[in-house]
Amino acid sequence: MKGGLAVALGAAAVAAAPLVASTYHALLMLPFMAYAVVLLGLNLLFGYTGLVSFGHALFIGLGAYTGAFLTTHAGVRSLEVILLAAAVLGALVAVPVAALCVRYVKIYFGMLTLAFGMVFYTFLLKFYRLTGGDEGTPFLRPSLLGRNLDAMPKIDYLVGPYYYYSLAVLVLAALGMWRIVHSPFGLCLKTIRDNPTKAETLGIGVARHRFYAFVISAAYAAVGGALLGPPTGNVDPTLAYWTHSGNIVFMTLLGGFSSFFGPVVGAFVFIYLQNWVMSVVPYWRLIFGAMLAVIVILAPDGLVGLATRRRPALAGRP
Amino acid sequence: MQKIFNLACGSFYALGAYVGVSAVGWYVGAGGPPALFIVPLALAGLAAGAVGVVVERGLLRFVYDRDETFQLLMTFAIVLMMEDAIRLTWGTAPRSTAGLYLTYGQLSFLGATAPVYNLIVIAASLAIALAIGWLLTRTAFGRIIRATADNREMAEALGVDMRRVYARVFTLGTALGTLGGALVIPATAAMSEMGVELIVEAFAVVVIGGLGSMRGAFVGALVVGVLRALAITVYPELEMLLIYLIVIAVLAARPRGLFGGAA
Numbered sequence: 001m002k003g004g005l006a007v008a009l010g011a012a013a014v015a016a017a018p019l020v021a022s023t024y025h026a027l028l029m030l031p032f033m034a035y036a037v038v039l040l041g042l043n044l045l046f047g048y049t050g051l052v053s054f055g056h057a058l059f060i061g062l063g064a065y066t067g068a069f070l071t072t073h074a075g076v077r078s079l080e081v082i083l084l085a086a087a088v089l090g091a092l093v094a095v096p097v098a099a100l101c102v103r104y105v106k107i108y109f110g111m112l113t114l115a116f117g118m119v120f121y122t123f124l125l126k127f128y129r130l131t132g133g134d135e136g137t138p139f140l141r142p143s144l145l146g147r148n149l150d151a152m153p154k155i156d157y158l159v160g161p162y163y164y165y166s167l168a169v170l171v172l173a174a175l176g177m178w179r180i181v182h183s184p185f186g187l188c189l190k191t192i193r194d195n196p197t198k199a200e201t202l203g204i205g206v207a208r209h210r211f212y213a214f215v216i217s218a219a220y221a222a223v224g225g226a227l228l229g230p231p232t233g234n235v236d237p238t239l240a241y242w243t244h245s246g247n248i249v250f251m252t253l254l255g256g257f258s259s260f261f262g263p264v265v266g267a268f269v270f271i272y273l274q275n276w277v278m279s280v281v282p283y284w285r286l287i288f289g290a291m292l293a294v295i296v297i298l299a300p301d302g303l304v305g306l307a308t309r310r311r312p313a314l315a316g317r318p
Numbered sequence: 319m320q321k322i323f324n325l326a327c328g329s330f331y332a333l334g335a336y337v338g339v340s341a342v343g344w345y346v347g348a349g350g351p352p353a354l355f356i357v358p359l360a361l362a363g364l365a366a367g368a369v370g371v372v373v374e375r376g377l378l379r380f381v382y383d384r385d386e387t388f389q390l391l392m393t394f395a396i397v398l399m400m401e402d403a404i405r406l407t408w409g410t411a412p413r414s415t416a417g418l419y420l421t422y423g424q425l426s427f428l429g430a431t432a433p434v435y436n437l438i439v440i441a442a443s444l445a446i447a448l449a450i451g452w453l454l455t456r457t458a459f460g461r462i463i464r465a466t467a468d469n470r471e472m473a474e475a476l477g478v479d480m481r482r483v484y485a486r487v488f489t490l491g492t493a494l495g496t497l498g499g500a501l502v503i504p505a506t507a508a509m510s511e512m513g514v515e516l517i518v519e520a521f522a523v524v525v526i527g528g529l530g531s532m533r534g535a536f537v538g539a540l541v542v543g544v545l546r547a548l549a550i551t552v553y554p555e556l557e558m559l560l561i562y563l564i565v566i567a568v569l570a571a572r573p574r575g576l577f578g579g580a581a
Contacts, residue, residue, distance in 0.1 A: 052387045100570050106386045111525060112569050118518050119562040126559065242518060246325075246394045253391060283406055289398030296392050297380045 007261060014167060018159045026159040027231065032271045033166040034227035039252050039263035040177045041220020046249065047257035048181055049213045050193030051105065054245045055113030058097075058120045059090045059218045061240030063225025064139070065124065065131065068235045071140035079142035079165065079230075083223050090222025091215050098214035102207050105196075114242050124237035136236030139229035158231055166227055173220060174264070180216065181260065189213055250292055256302025265304055325393040327495050328517030329400035330369070334496025335503040335512065336404055337366040339413045342504070355504075356438065363500025367493025374488040379481065397517070439501050446494065447536055463487055522565045 014033075018026040038060055045051045063086035070076040070085060101112045124131045131137060141150060141157065144165050149157050180186050188209050191199040200206050229235050238244065247270075255266020277284045299306050341362030342355050373396060381389045454460040465473045466483050474480050499512075519542060526538035542561055549560050 052390065054390070100566070104569075107390065108569070110387075110390055111521065112566065114518070114521065115525070115562050115565045115569065119559060119566070122559045122562065243397070246397075249391065250394070283402040285398040286402035286406065289395045289400075289402070292395035292398065293377050293392060296384075296388050296395065297377075300384070300388060 010261075011171070015164075018163050023155060023159055026163060027155075028271060028275055030158060030163065030166060030231040031228060032268050033170045034224045035248065035251060035267040035271065036170050036224070036264045037173045037227060038221045038224030038248060039255075039267050040173055041217035041224070042248055043252055043257055043260075043263045044177065044180065044189070044213050044217045044220070046252055047259075047262070048186060048193060049189045049210055051102075051109050051210060051214070052249060053101075053113040053214075053217075054110045054242060054249065055097075055115070055117030056217070056221050056248055057240045057242065057244035058113075058117040059094065059221035060225035060228065060244065060248075061120060061124060061235075061237070062086070062090055062093055063222030063227075064229045064235040064239050065137065066222065067142070067226040067229045068137040068139040071142060072138050077140065077143045077148070078146065079144050082142055082226055083169065086222040086226040087219040090225075091219040094215045094218030098211050098218070102210040102214055114245065117240060117242055117245055121237055121240040121242070124240055131237070134237060136234050138234050139232070141233070142230060162230060169223065169227060173223065174261075177220070178260065185209070185212070250288070252302075253292070253295060253300075254302055256304035256306075258301055259304045259308070262302050262304040266302060269303060325390065325517055326373070326396035326400060327491070327520055328512070329397050329404075330367075330492050330495035331499035331516050331520075332404055332509075332512045333369060333400060334363045334366045334499030336408050336413065336499075337362045337496065338500030338503045340408075341500075356435075359500050359504070360442075360497060363497035364493050366496035366500070367489060369496070370489035370492025371485060373492070374485050378488065379484065382484070435504060442501060443498075446497075450494075451533075459486075519561070522561050525565050526568050 014029065017029055038056070042053065042056050045053055066086045066089050067082045070082050076082065076085075097113075097116050101109055101116070104112060125134055128134075141154075143149060144161050147161075149161060152160070181189075188199065188204045191202070191204060192206050192209055196206050225239065228239070251266040251270045252263040253266070254270055255264065255268075256262030274284055274288065277287050281287075295302065301308075338359050341358045345355060345358040377392060377396065378389075381392045452460075454463060462473065462478055462483055465476075466478060466480065470480065473483075523538040523542050524535055526534075526541055541564070545560055545564070
């Protein structure tokens with residue numbers, strides 16, 4: 001149960017962060033938690049089903065724009081409603097996309113998802129009357145659990161109620177995903193990943209399982225995307241651009257796609273490292289690209305994979 | 319041909335464009351006759367292809383035996399690195415060769431005016447396409463490439479040095495990319511984002527045409543080019559959207575592309 005202990009310690013550290021860490025670092029935790037939700041979903045496809053999507057930014061963008069649209073144009077300010085709407089919309093949009101994409105695997109799957117992602121990106125960019133074009137749409141401050149917090153100073157709101165709200169969403173999302181991957185359904189997905197032919201022979205509907213995995217991961221990505229909005233207060237089309245999809249796959253790989261919490265670790269390291277590198281030199285892509293190359297060549301199991309291989313006792317340490 | 323979907327081809331294109339701009343700038347600065355600017359331009363484009371050797375030997379060769387996913391991610395790493403390498407070298411401001419491409423004058427035809435330079439580029443790309451077709455179908459090297467693409471193990475067993483074939487094919491592909499970037503640049507301007515933007519278009523072209531099919535790529539390029547021009551005049555909002563919708567339709571109906579081989 002060392003892994004469980006590490007997770008508990010990690011969660012406690014995240015919960016205590018606003019109290020002990022500087023405001024600056026606490027604010028950095030907000031995108032981390034949002035991305036962690038996205039990556040939990042993405043990894044259901046990547047790590048557990050063996051399909052790499054290069055278009056999940058579509059659902060991040062969709063979730064973020066759902067929130068922006070609801071708060072700005074529809075007057076809905078409740079974050080619960082926004083997250084629910086994002087999840088439902090993400091799943092709904094994912095239905096036709098997934099139905100088409102899961103017919104293919106590997107490179108074709110990746111390309112098709114990329115194409116869908118770019119369709120949505122161009123939609124956001126070109127239909128500016130609805131989406132605000134490249135300037136994006138403001139994401140007004142949502143109310144939490146029915147409480148209107150507009151009077152609060154922005155920083156207090158973000159590192160206070162909003163922080164714990166995000167954390168709660170992340171914990172719920174992780175618990176839900178844990179249940180999914182350890183259910184018979186999750187086992188079926190792993191079988192499909194390891195040997196689709198055998199899975200088919202065993203009577204598992206390969207395409208159907210891939211389809212469900214895709215839809216679930218899309219709903220997760222949309223919820224995570226909606227959480228990305230409030231800290232910046234604005235959403236723009238780059239959220240749906242294909243390099244953003246690449247970045248989240250990068251995060252997953254960085255942490256390690258073969259473990260449950262690997263992607264969460266990856267999101268954390270990515271965001272902090274990116275922030276740190278950018279404060280030193282503006283060319284973070286150069287350094288991150290090199291880092292990605294090294295990971296692909298030397299450590300395809302990511303950071304968590306490295307930790308478990310070298311020091312089994314510290315498995316899963318965030 | 320290597321069965322690697324290279325996300326970085328757009329980056330090579332951008333690199334070629336920047337190198338081309340620099341070469342022409344240097345050439346004009348050195349007092350060369352403006353009418354011949356296309357010579358240093360093309361040479362620079364081809365020379366920039368040398369980066370392909372470095373990338374192939376230094377990075378890609380490690381992932382040939384890996385899952386396609388890792389190959390894709392490796393090329394994504396190259397995209398990230400190249401984008402910033404270009405920013406680091408040439409800065410963020412767009413570069414262009416100003417109005418140099420008008421030195422060849424303009425040509426009026428059926429009421430439409432086109433700079434002669436554009437016609438030269440069209441002719442050059444046709445020539446390149448023919449040359450590639452000849453290389454692949456009529457030469458020993460081309461046969462080796464196709465054999466390798468069909469069945470790598472068998473080709474290797476028959477004595478083909480896989481490392482050299484891969485290095486050459488990749489370098490050739492890179493050189494074509496950089497040359498294309500260099501040739502196009504007098505008519506537009508080099509921007510550091512052009513790489514990531516081009517890739518989605520190139521991807522559309524290749525998918526519509528069919529992966530691994532040269533004829534398909536050519537037709538795909540034509541389809542994409544014409545449709546974009548058409549959409550811009552008719553309903554600009556639809557421009558890129560239309561391309562992706564066609565990509566999706568093609569992938570859905572014929573996953574191997576219009577000219578792709580059997581699955």
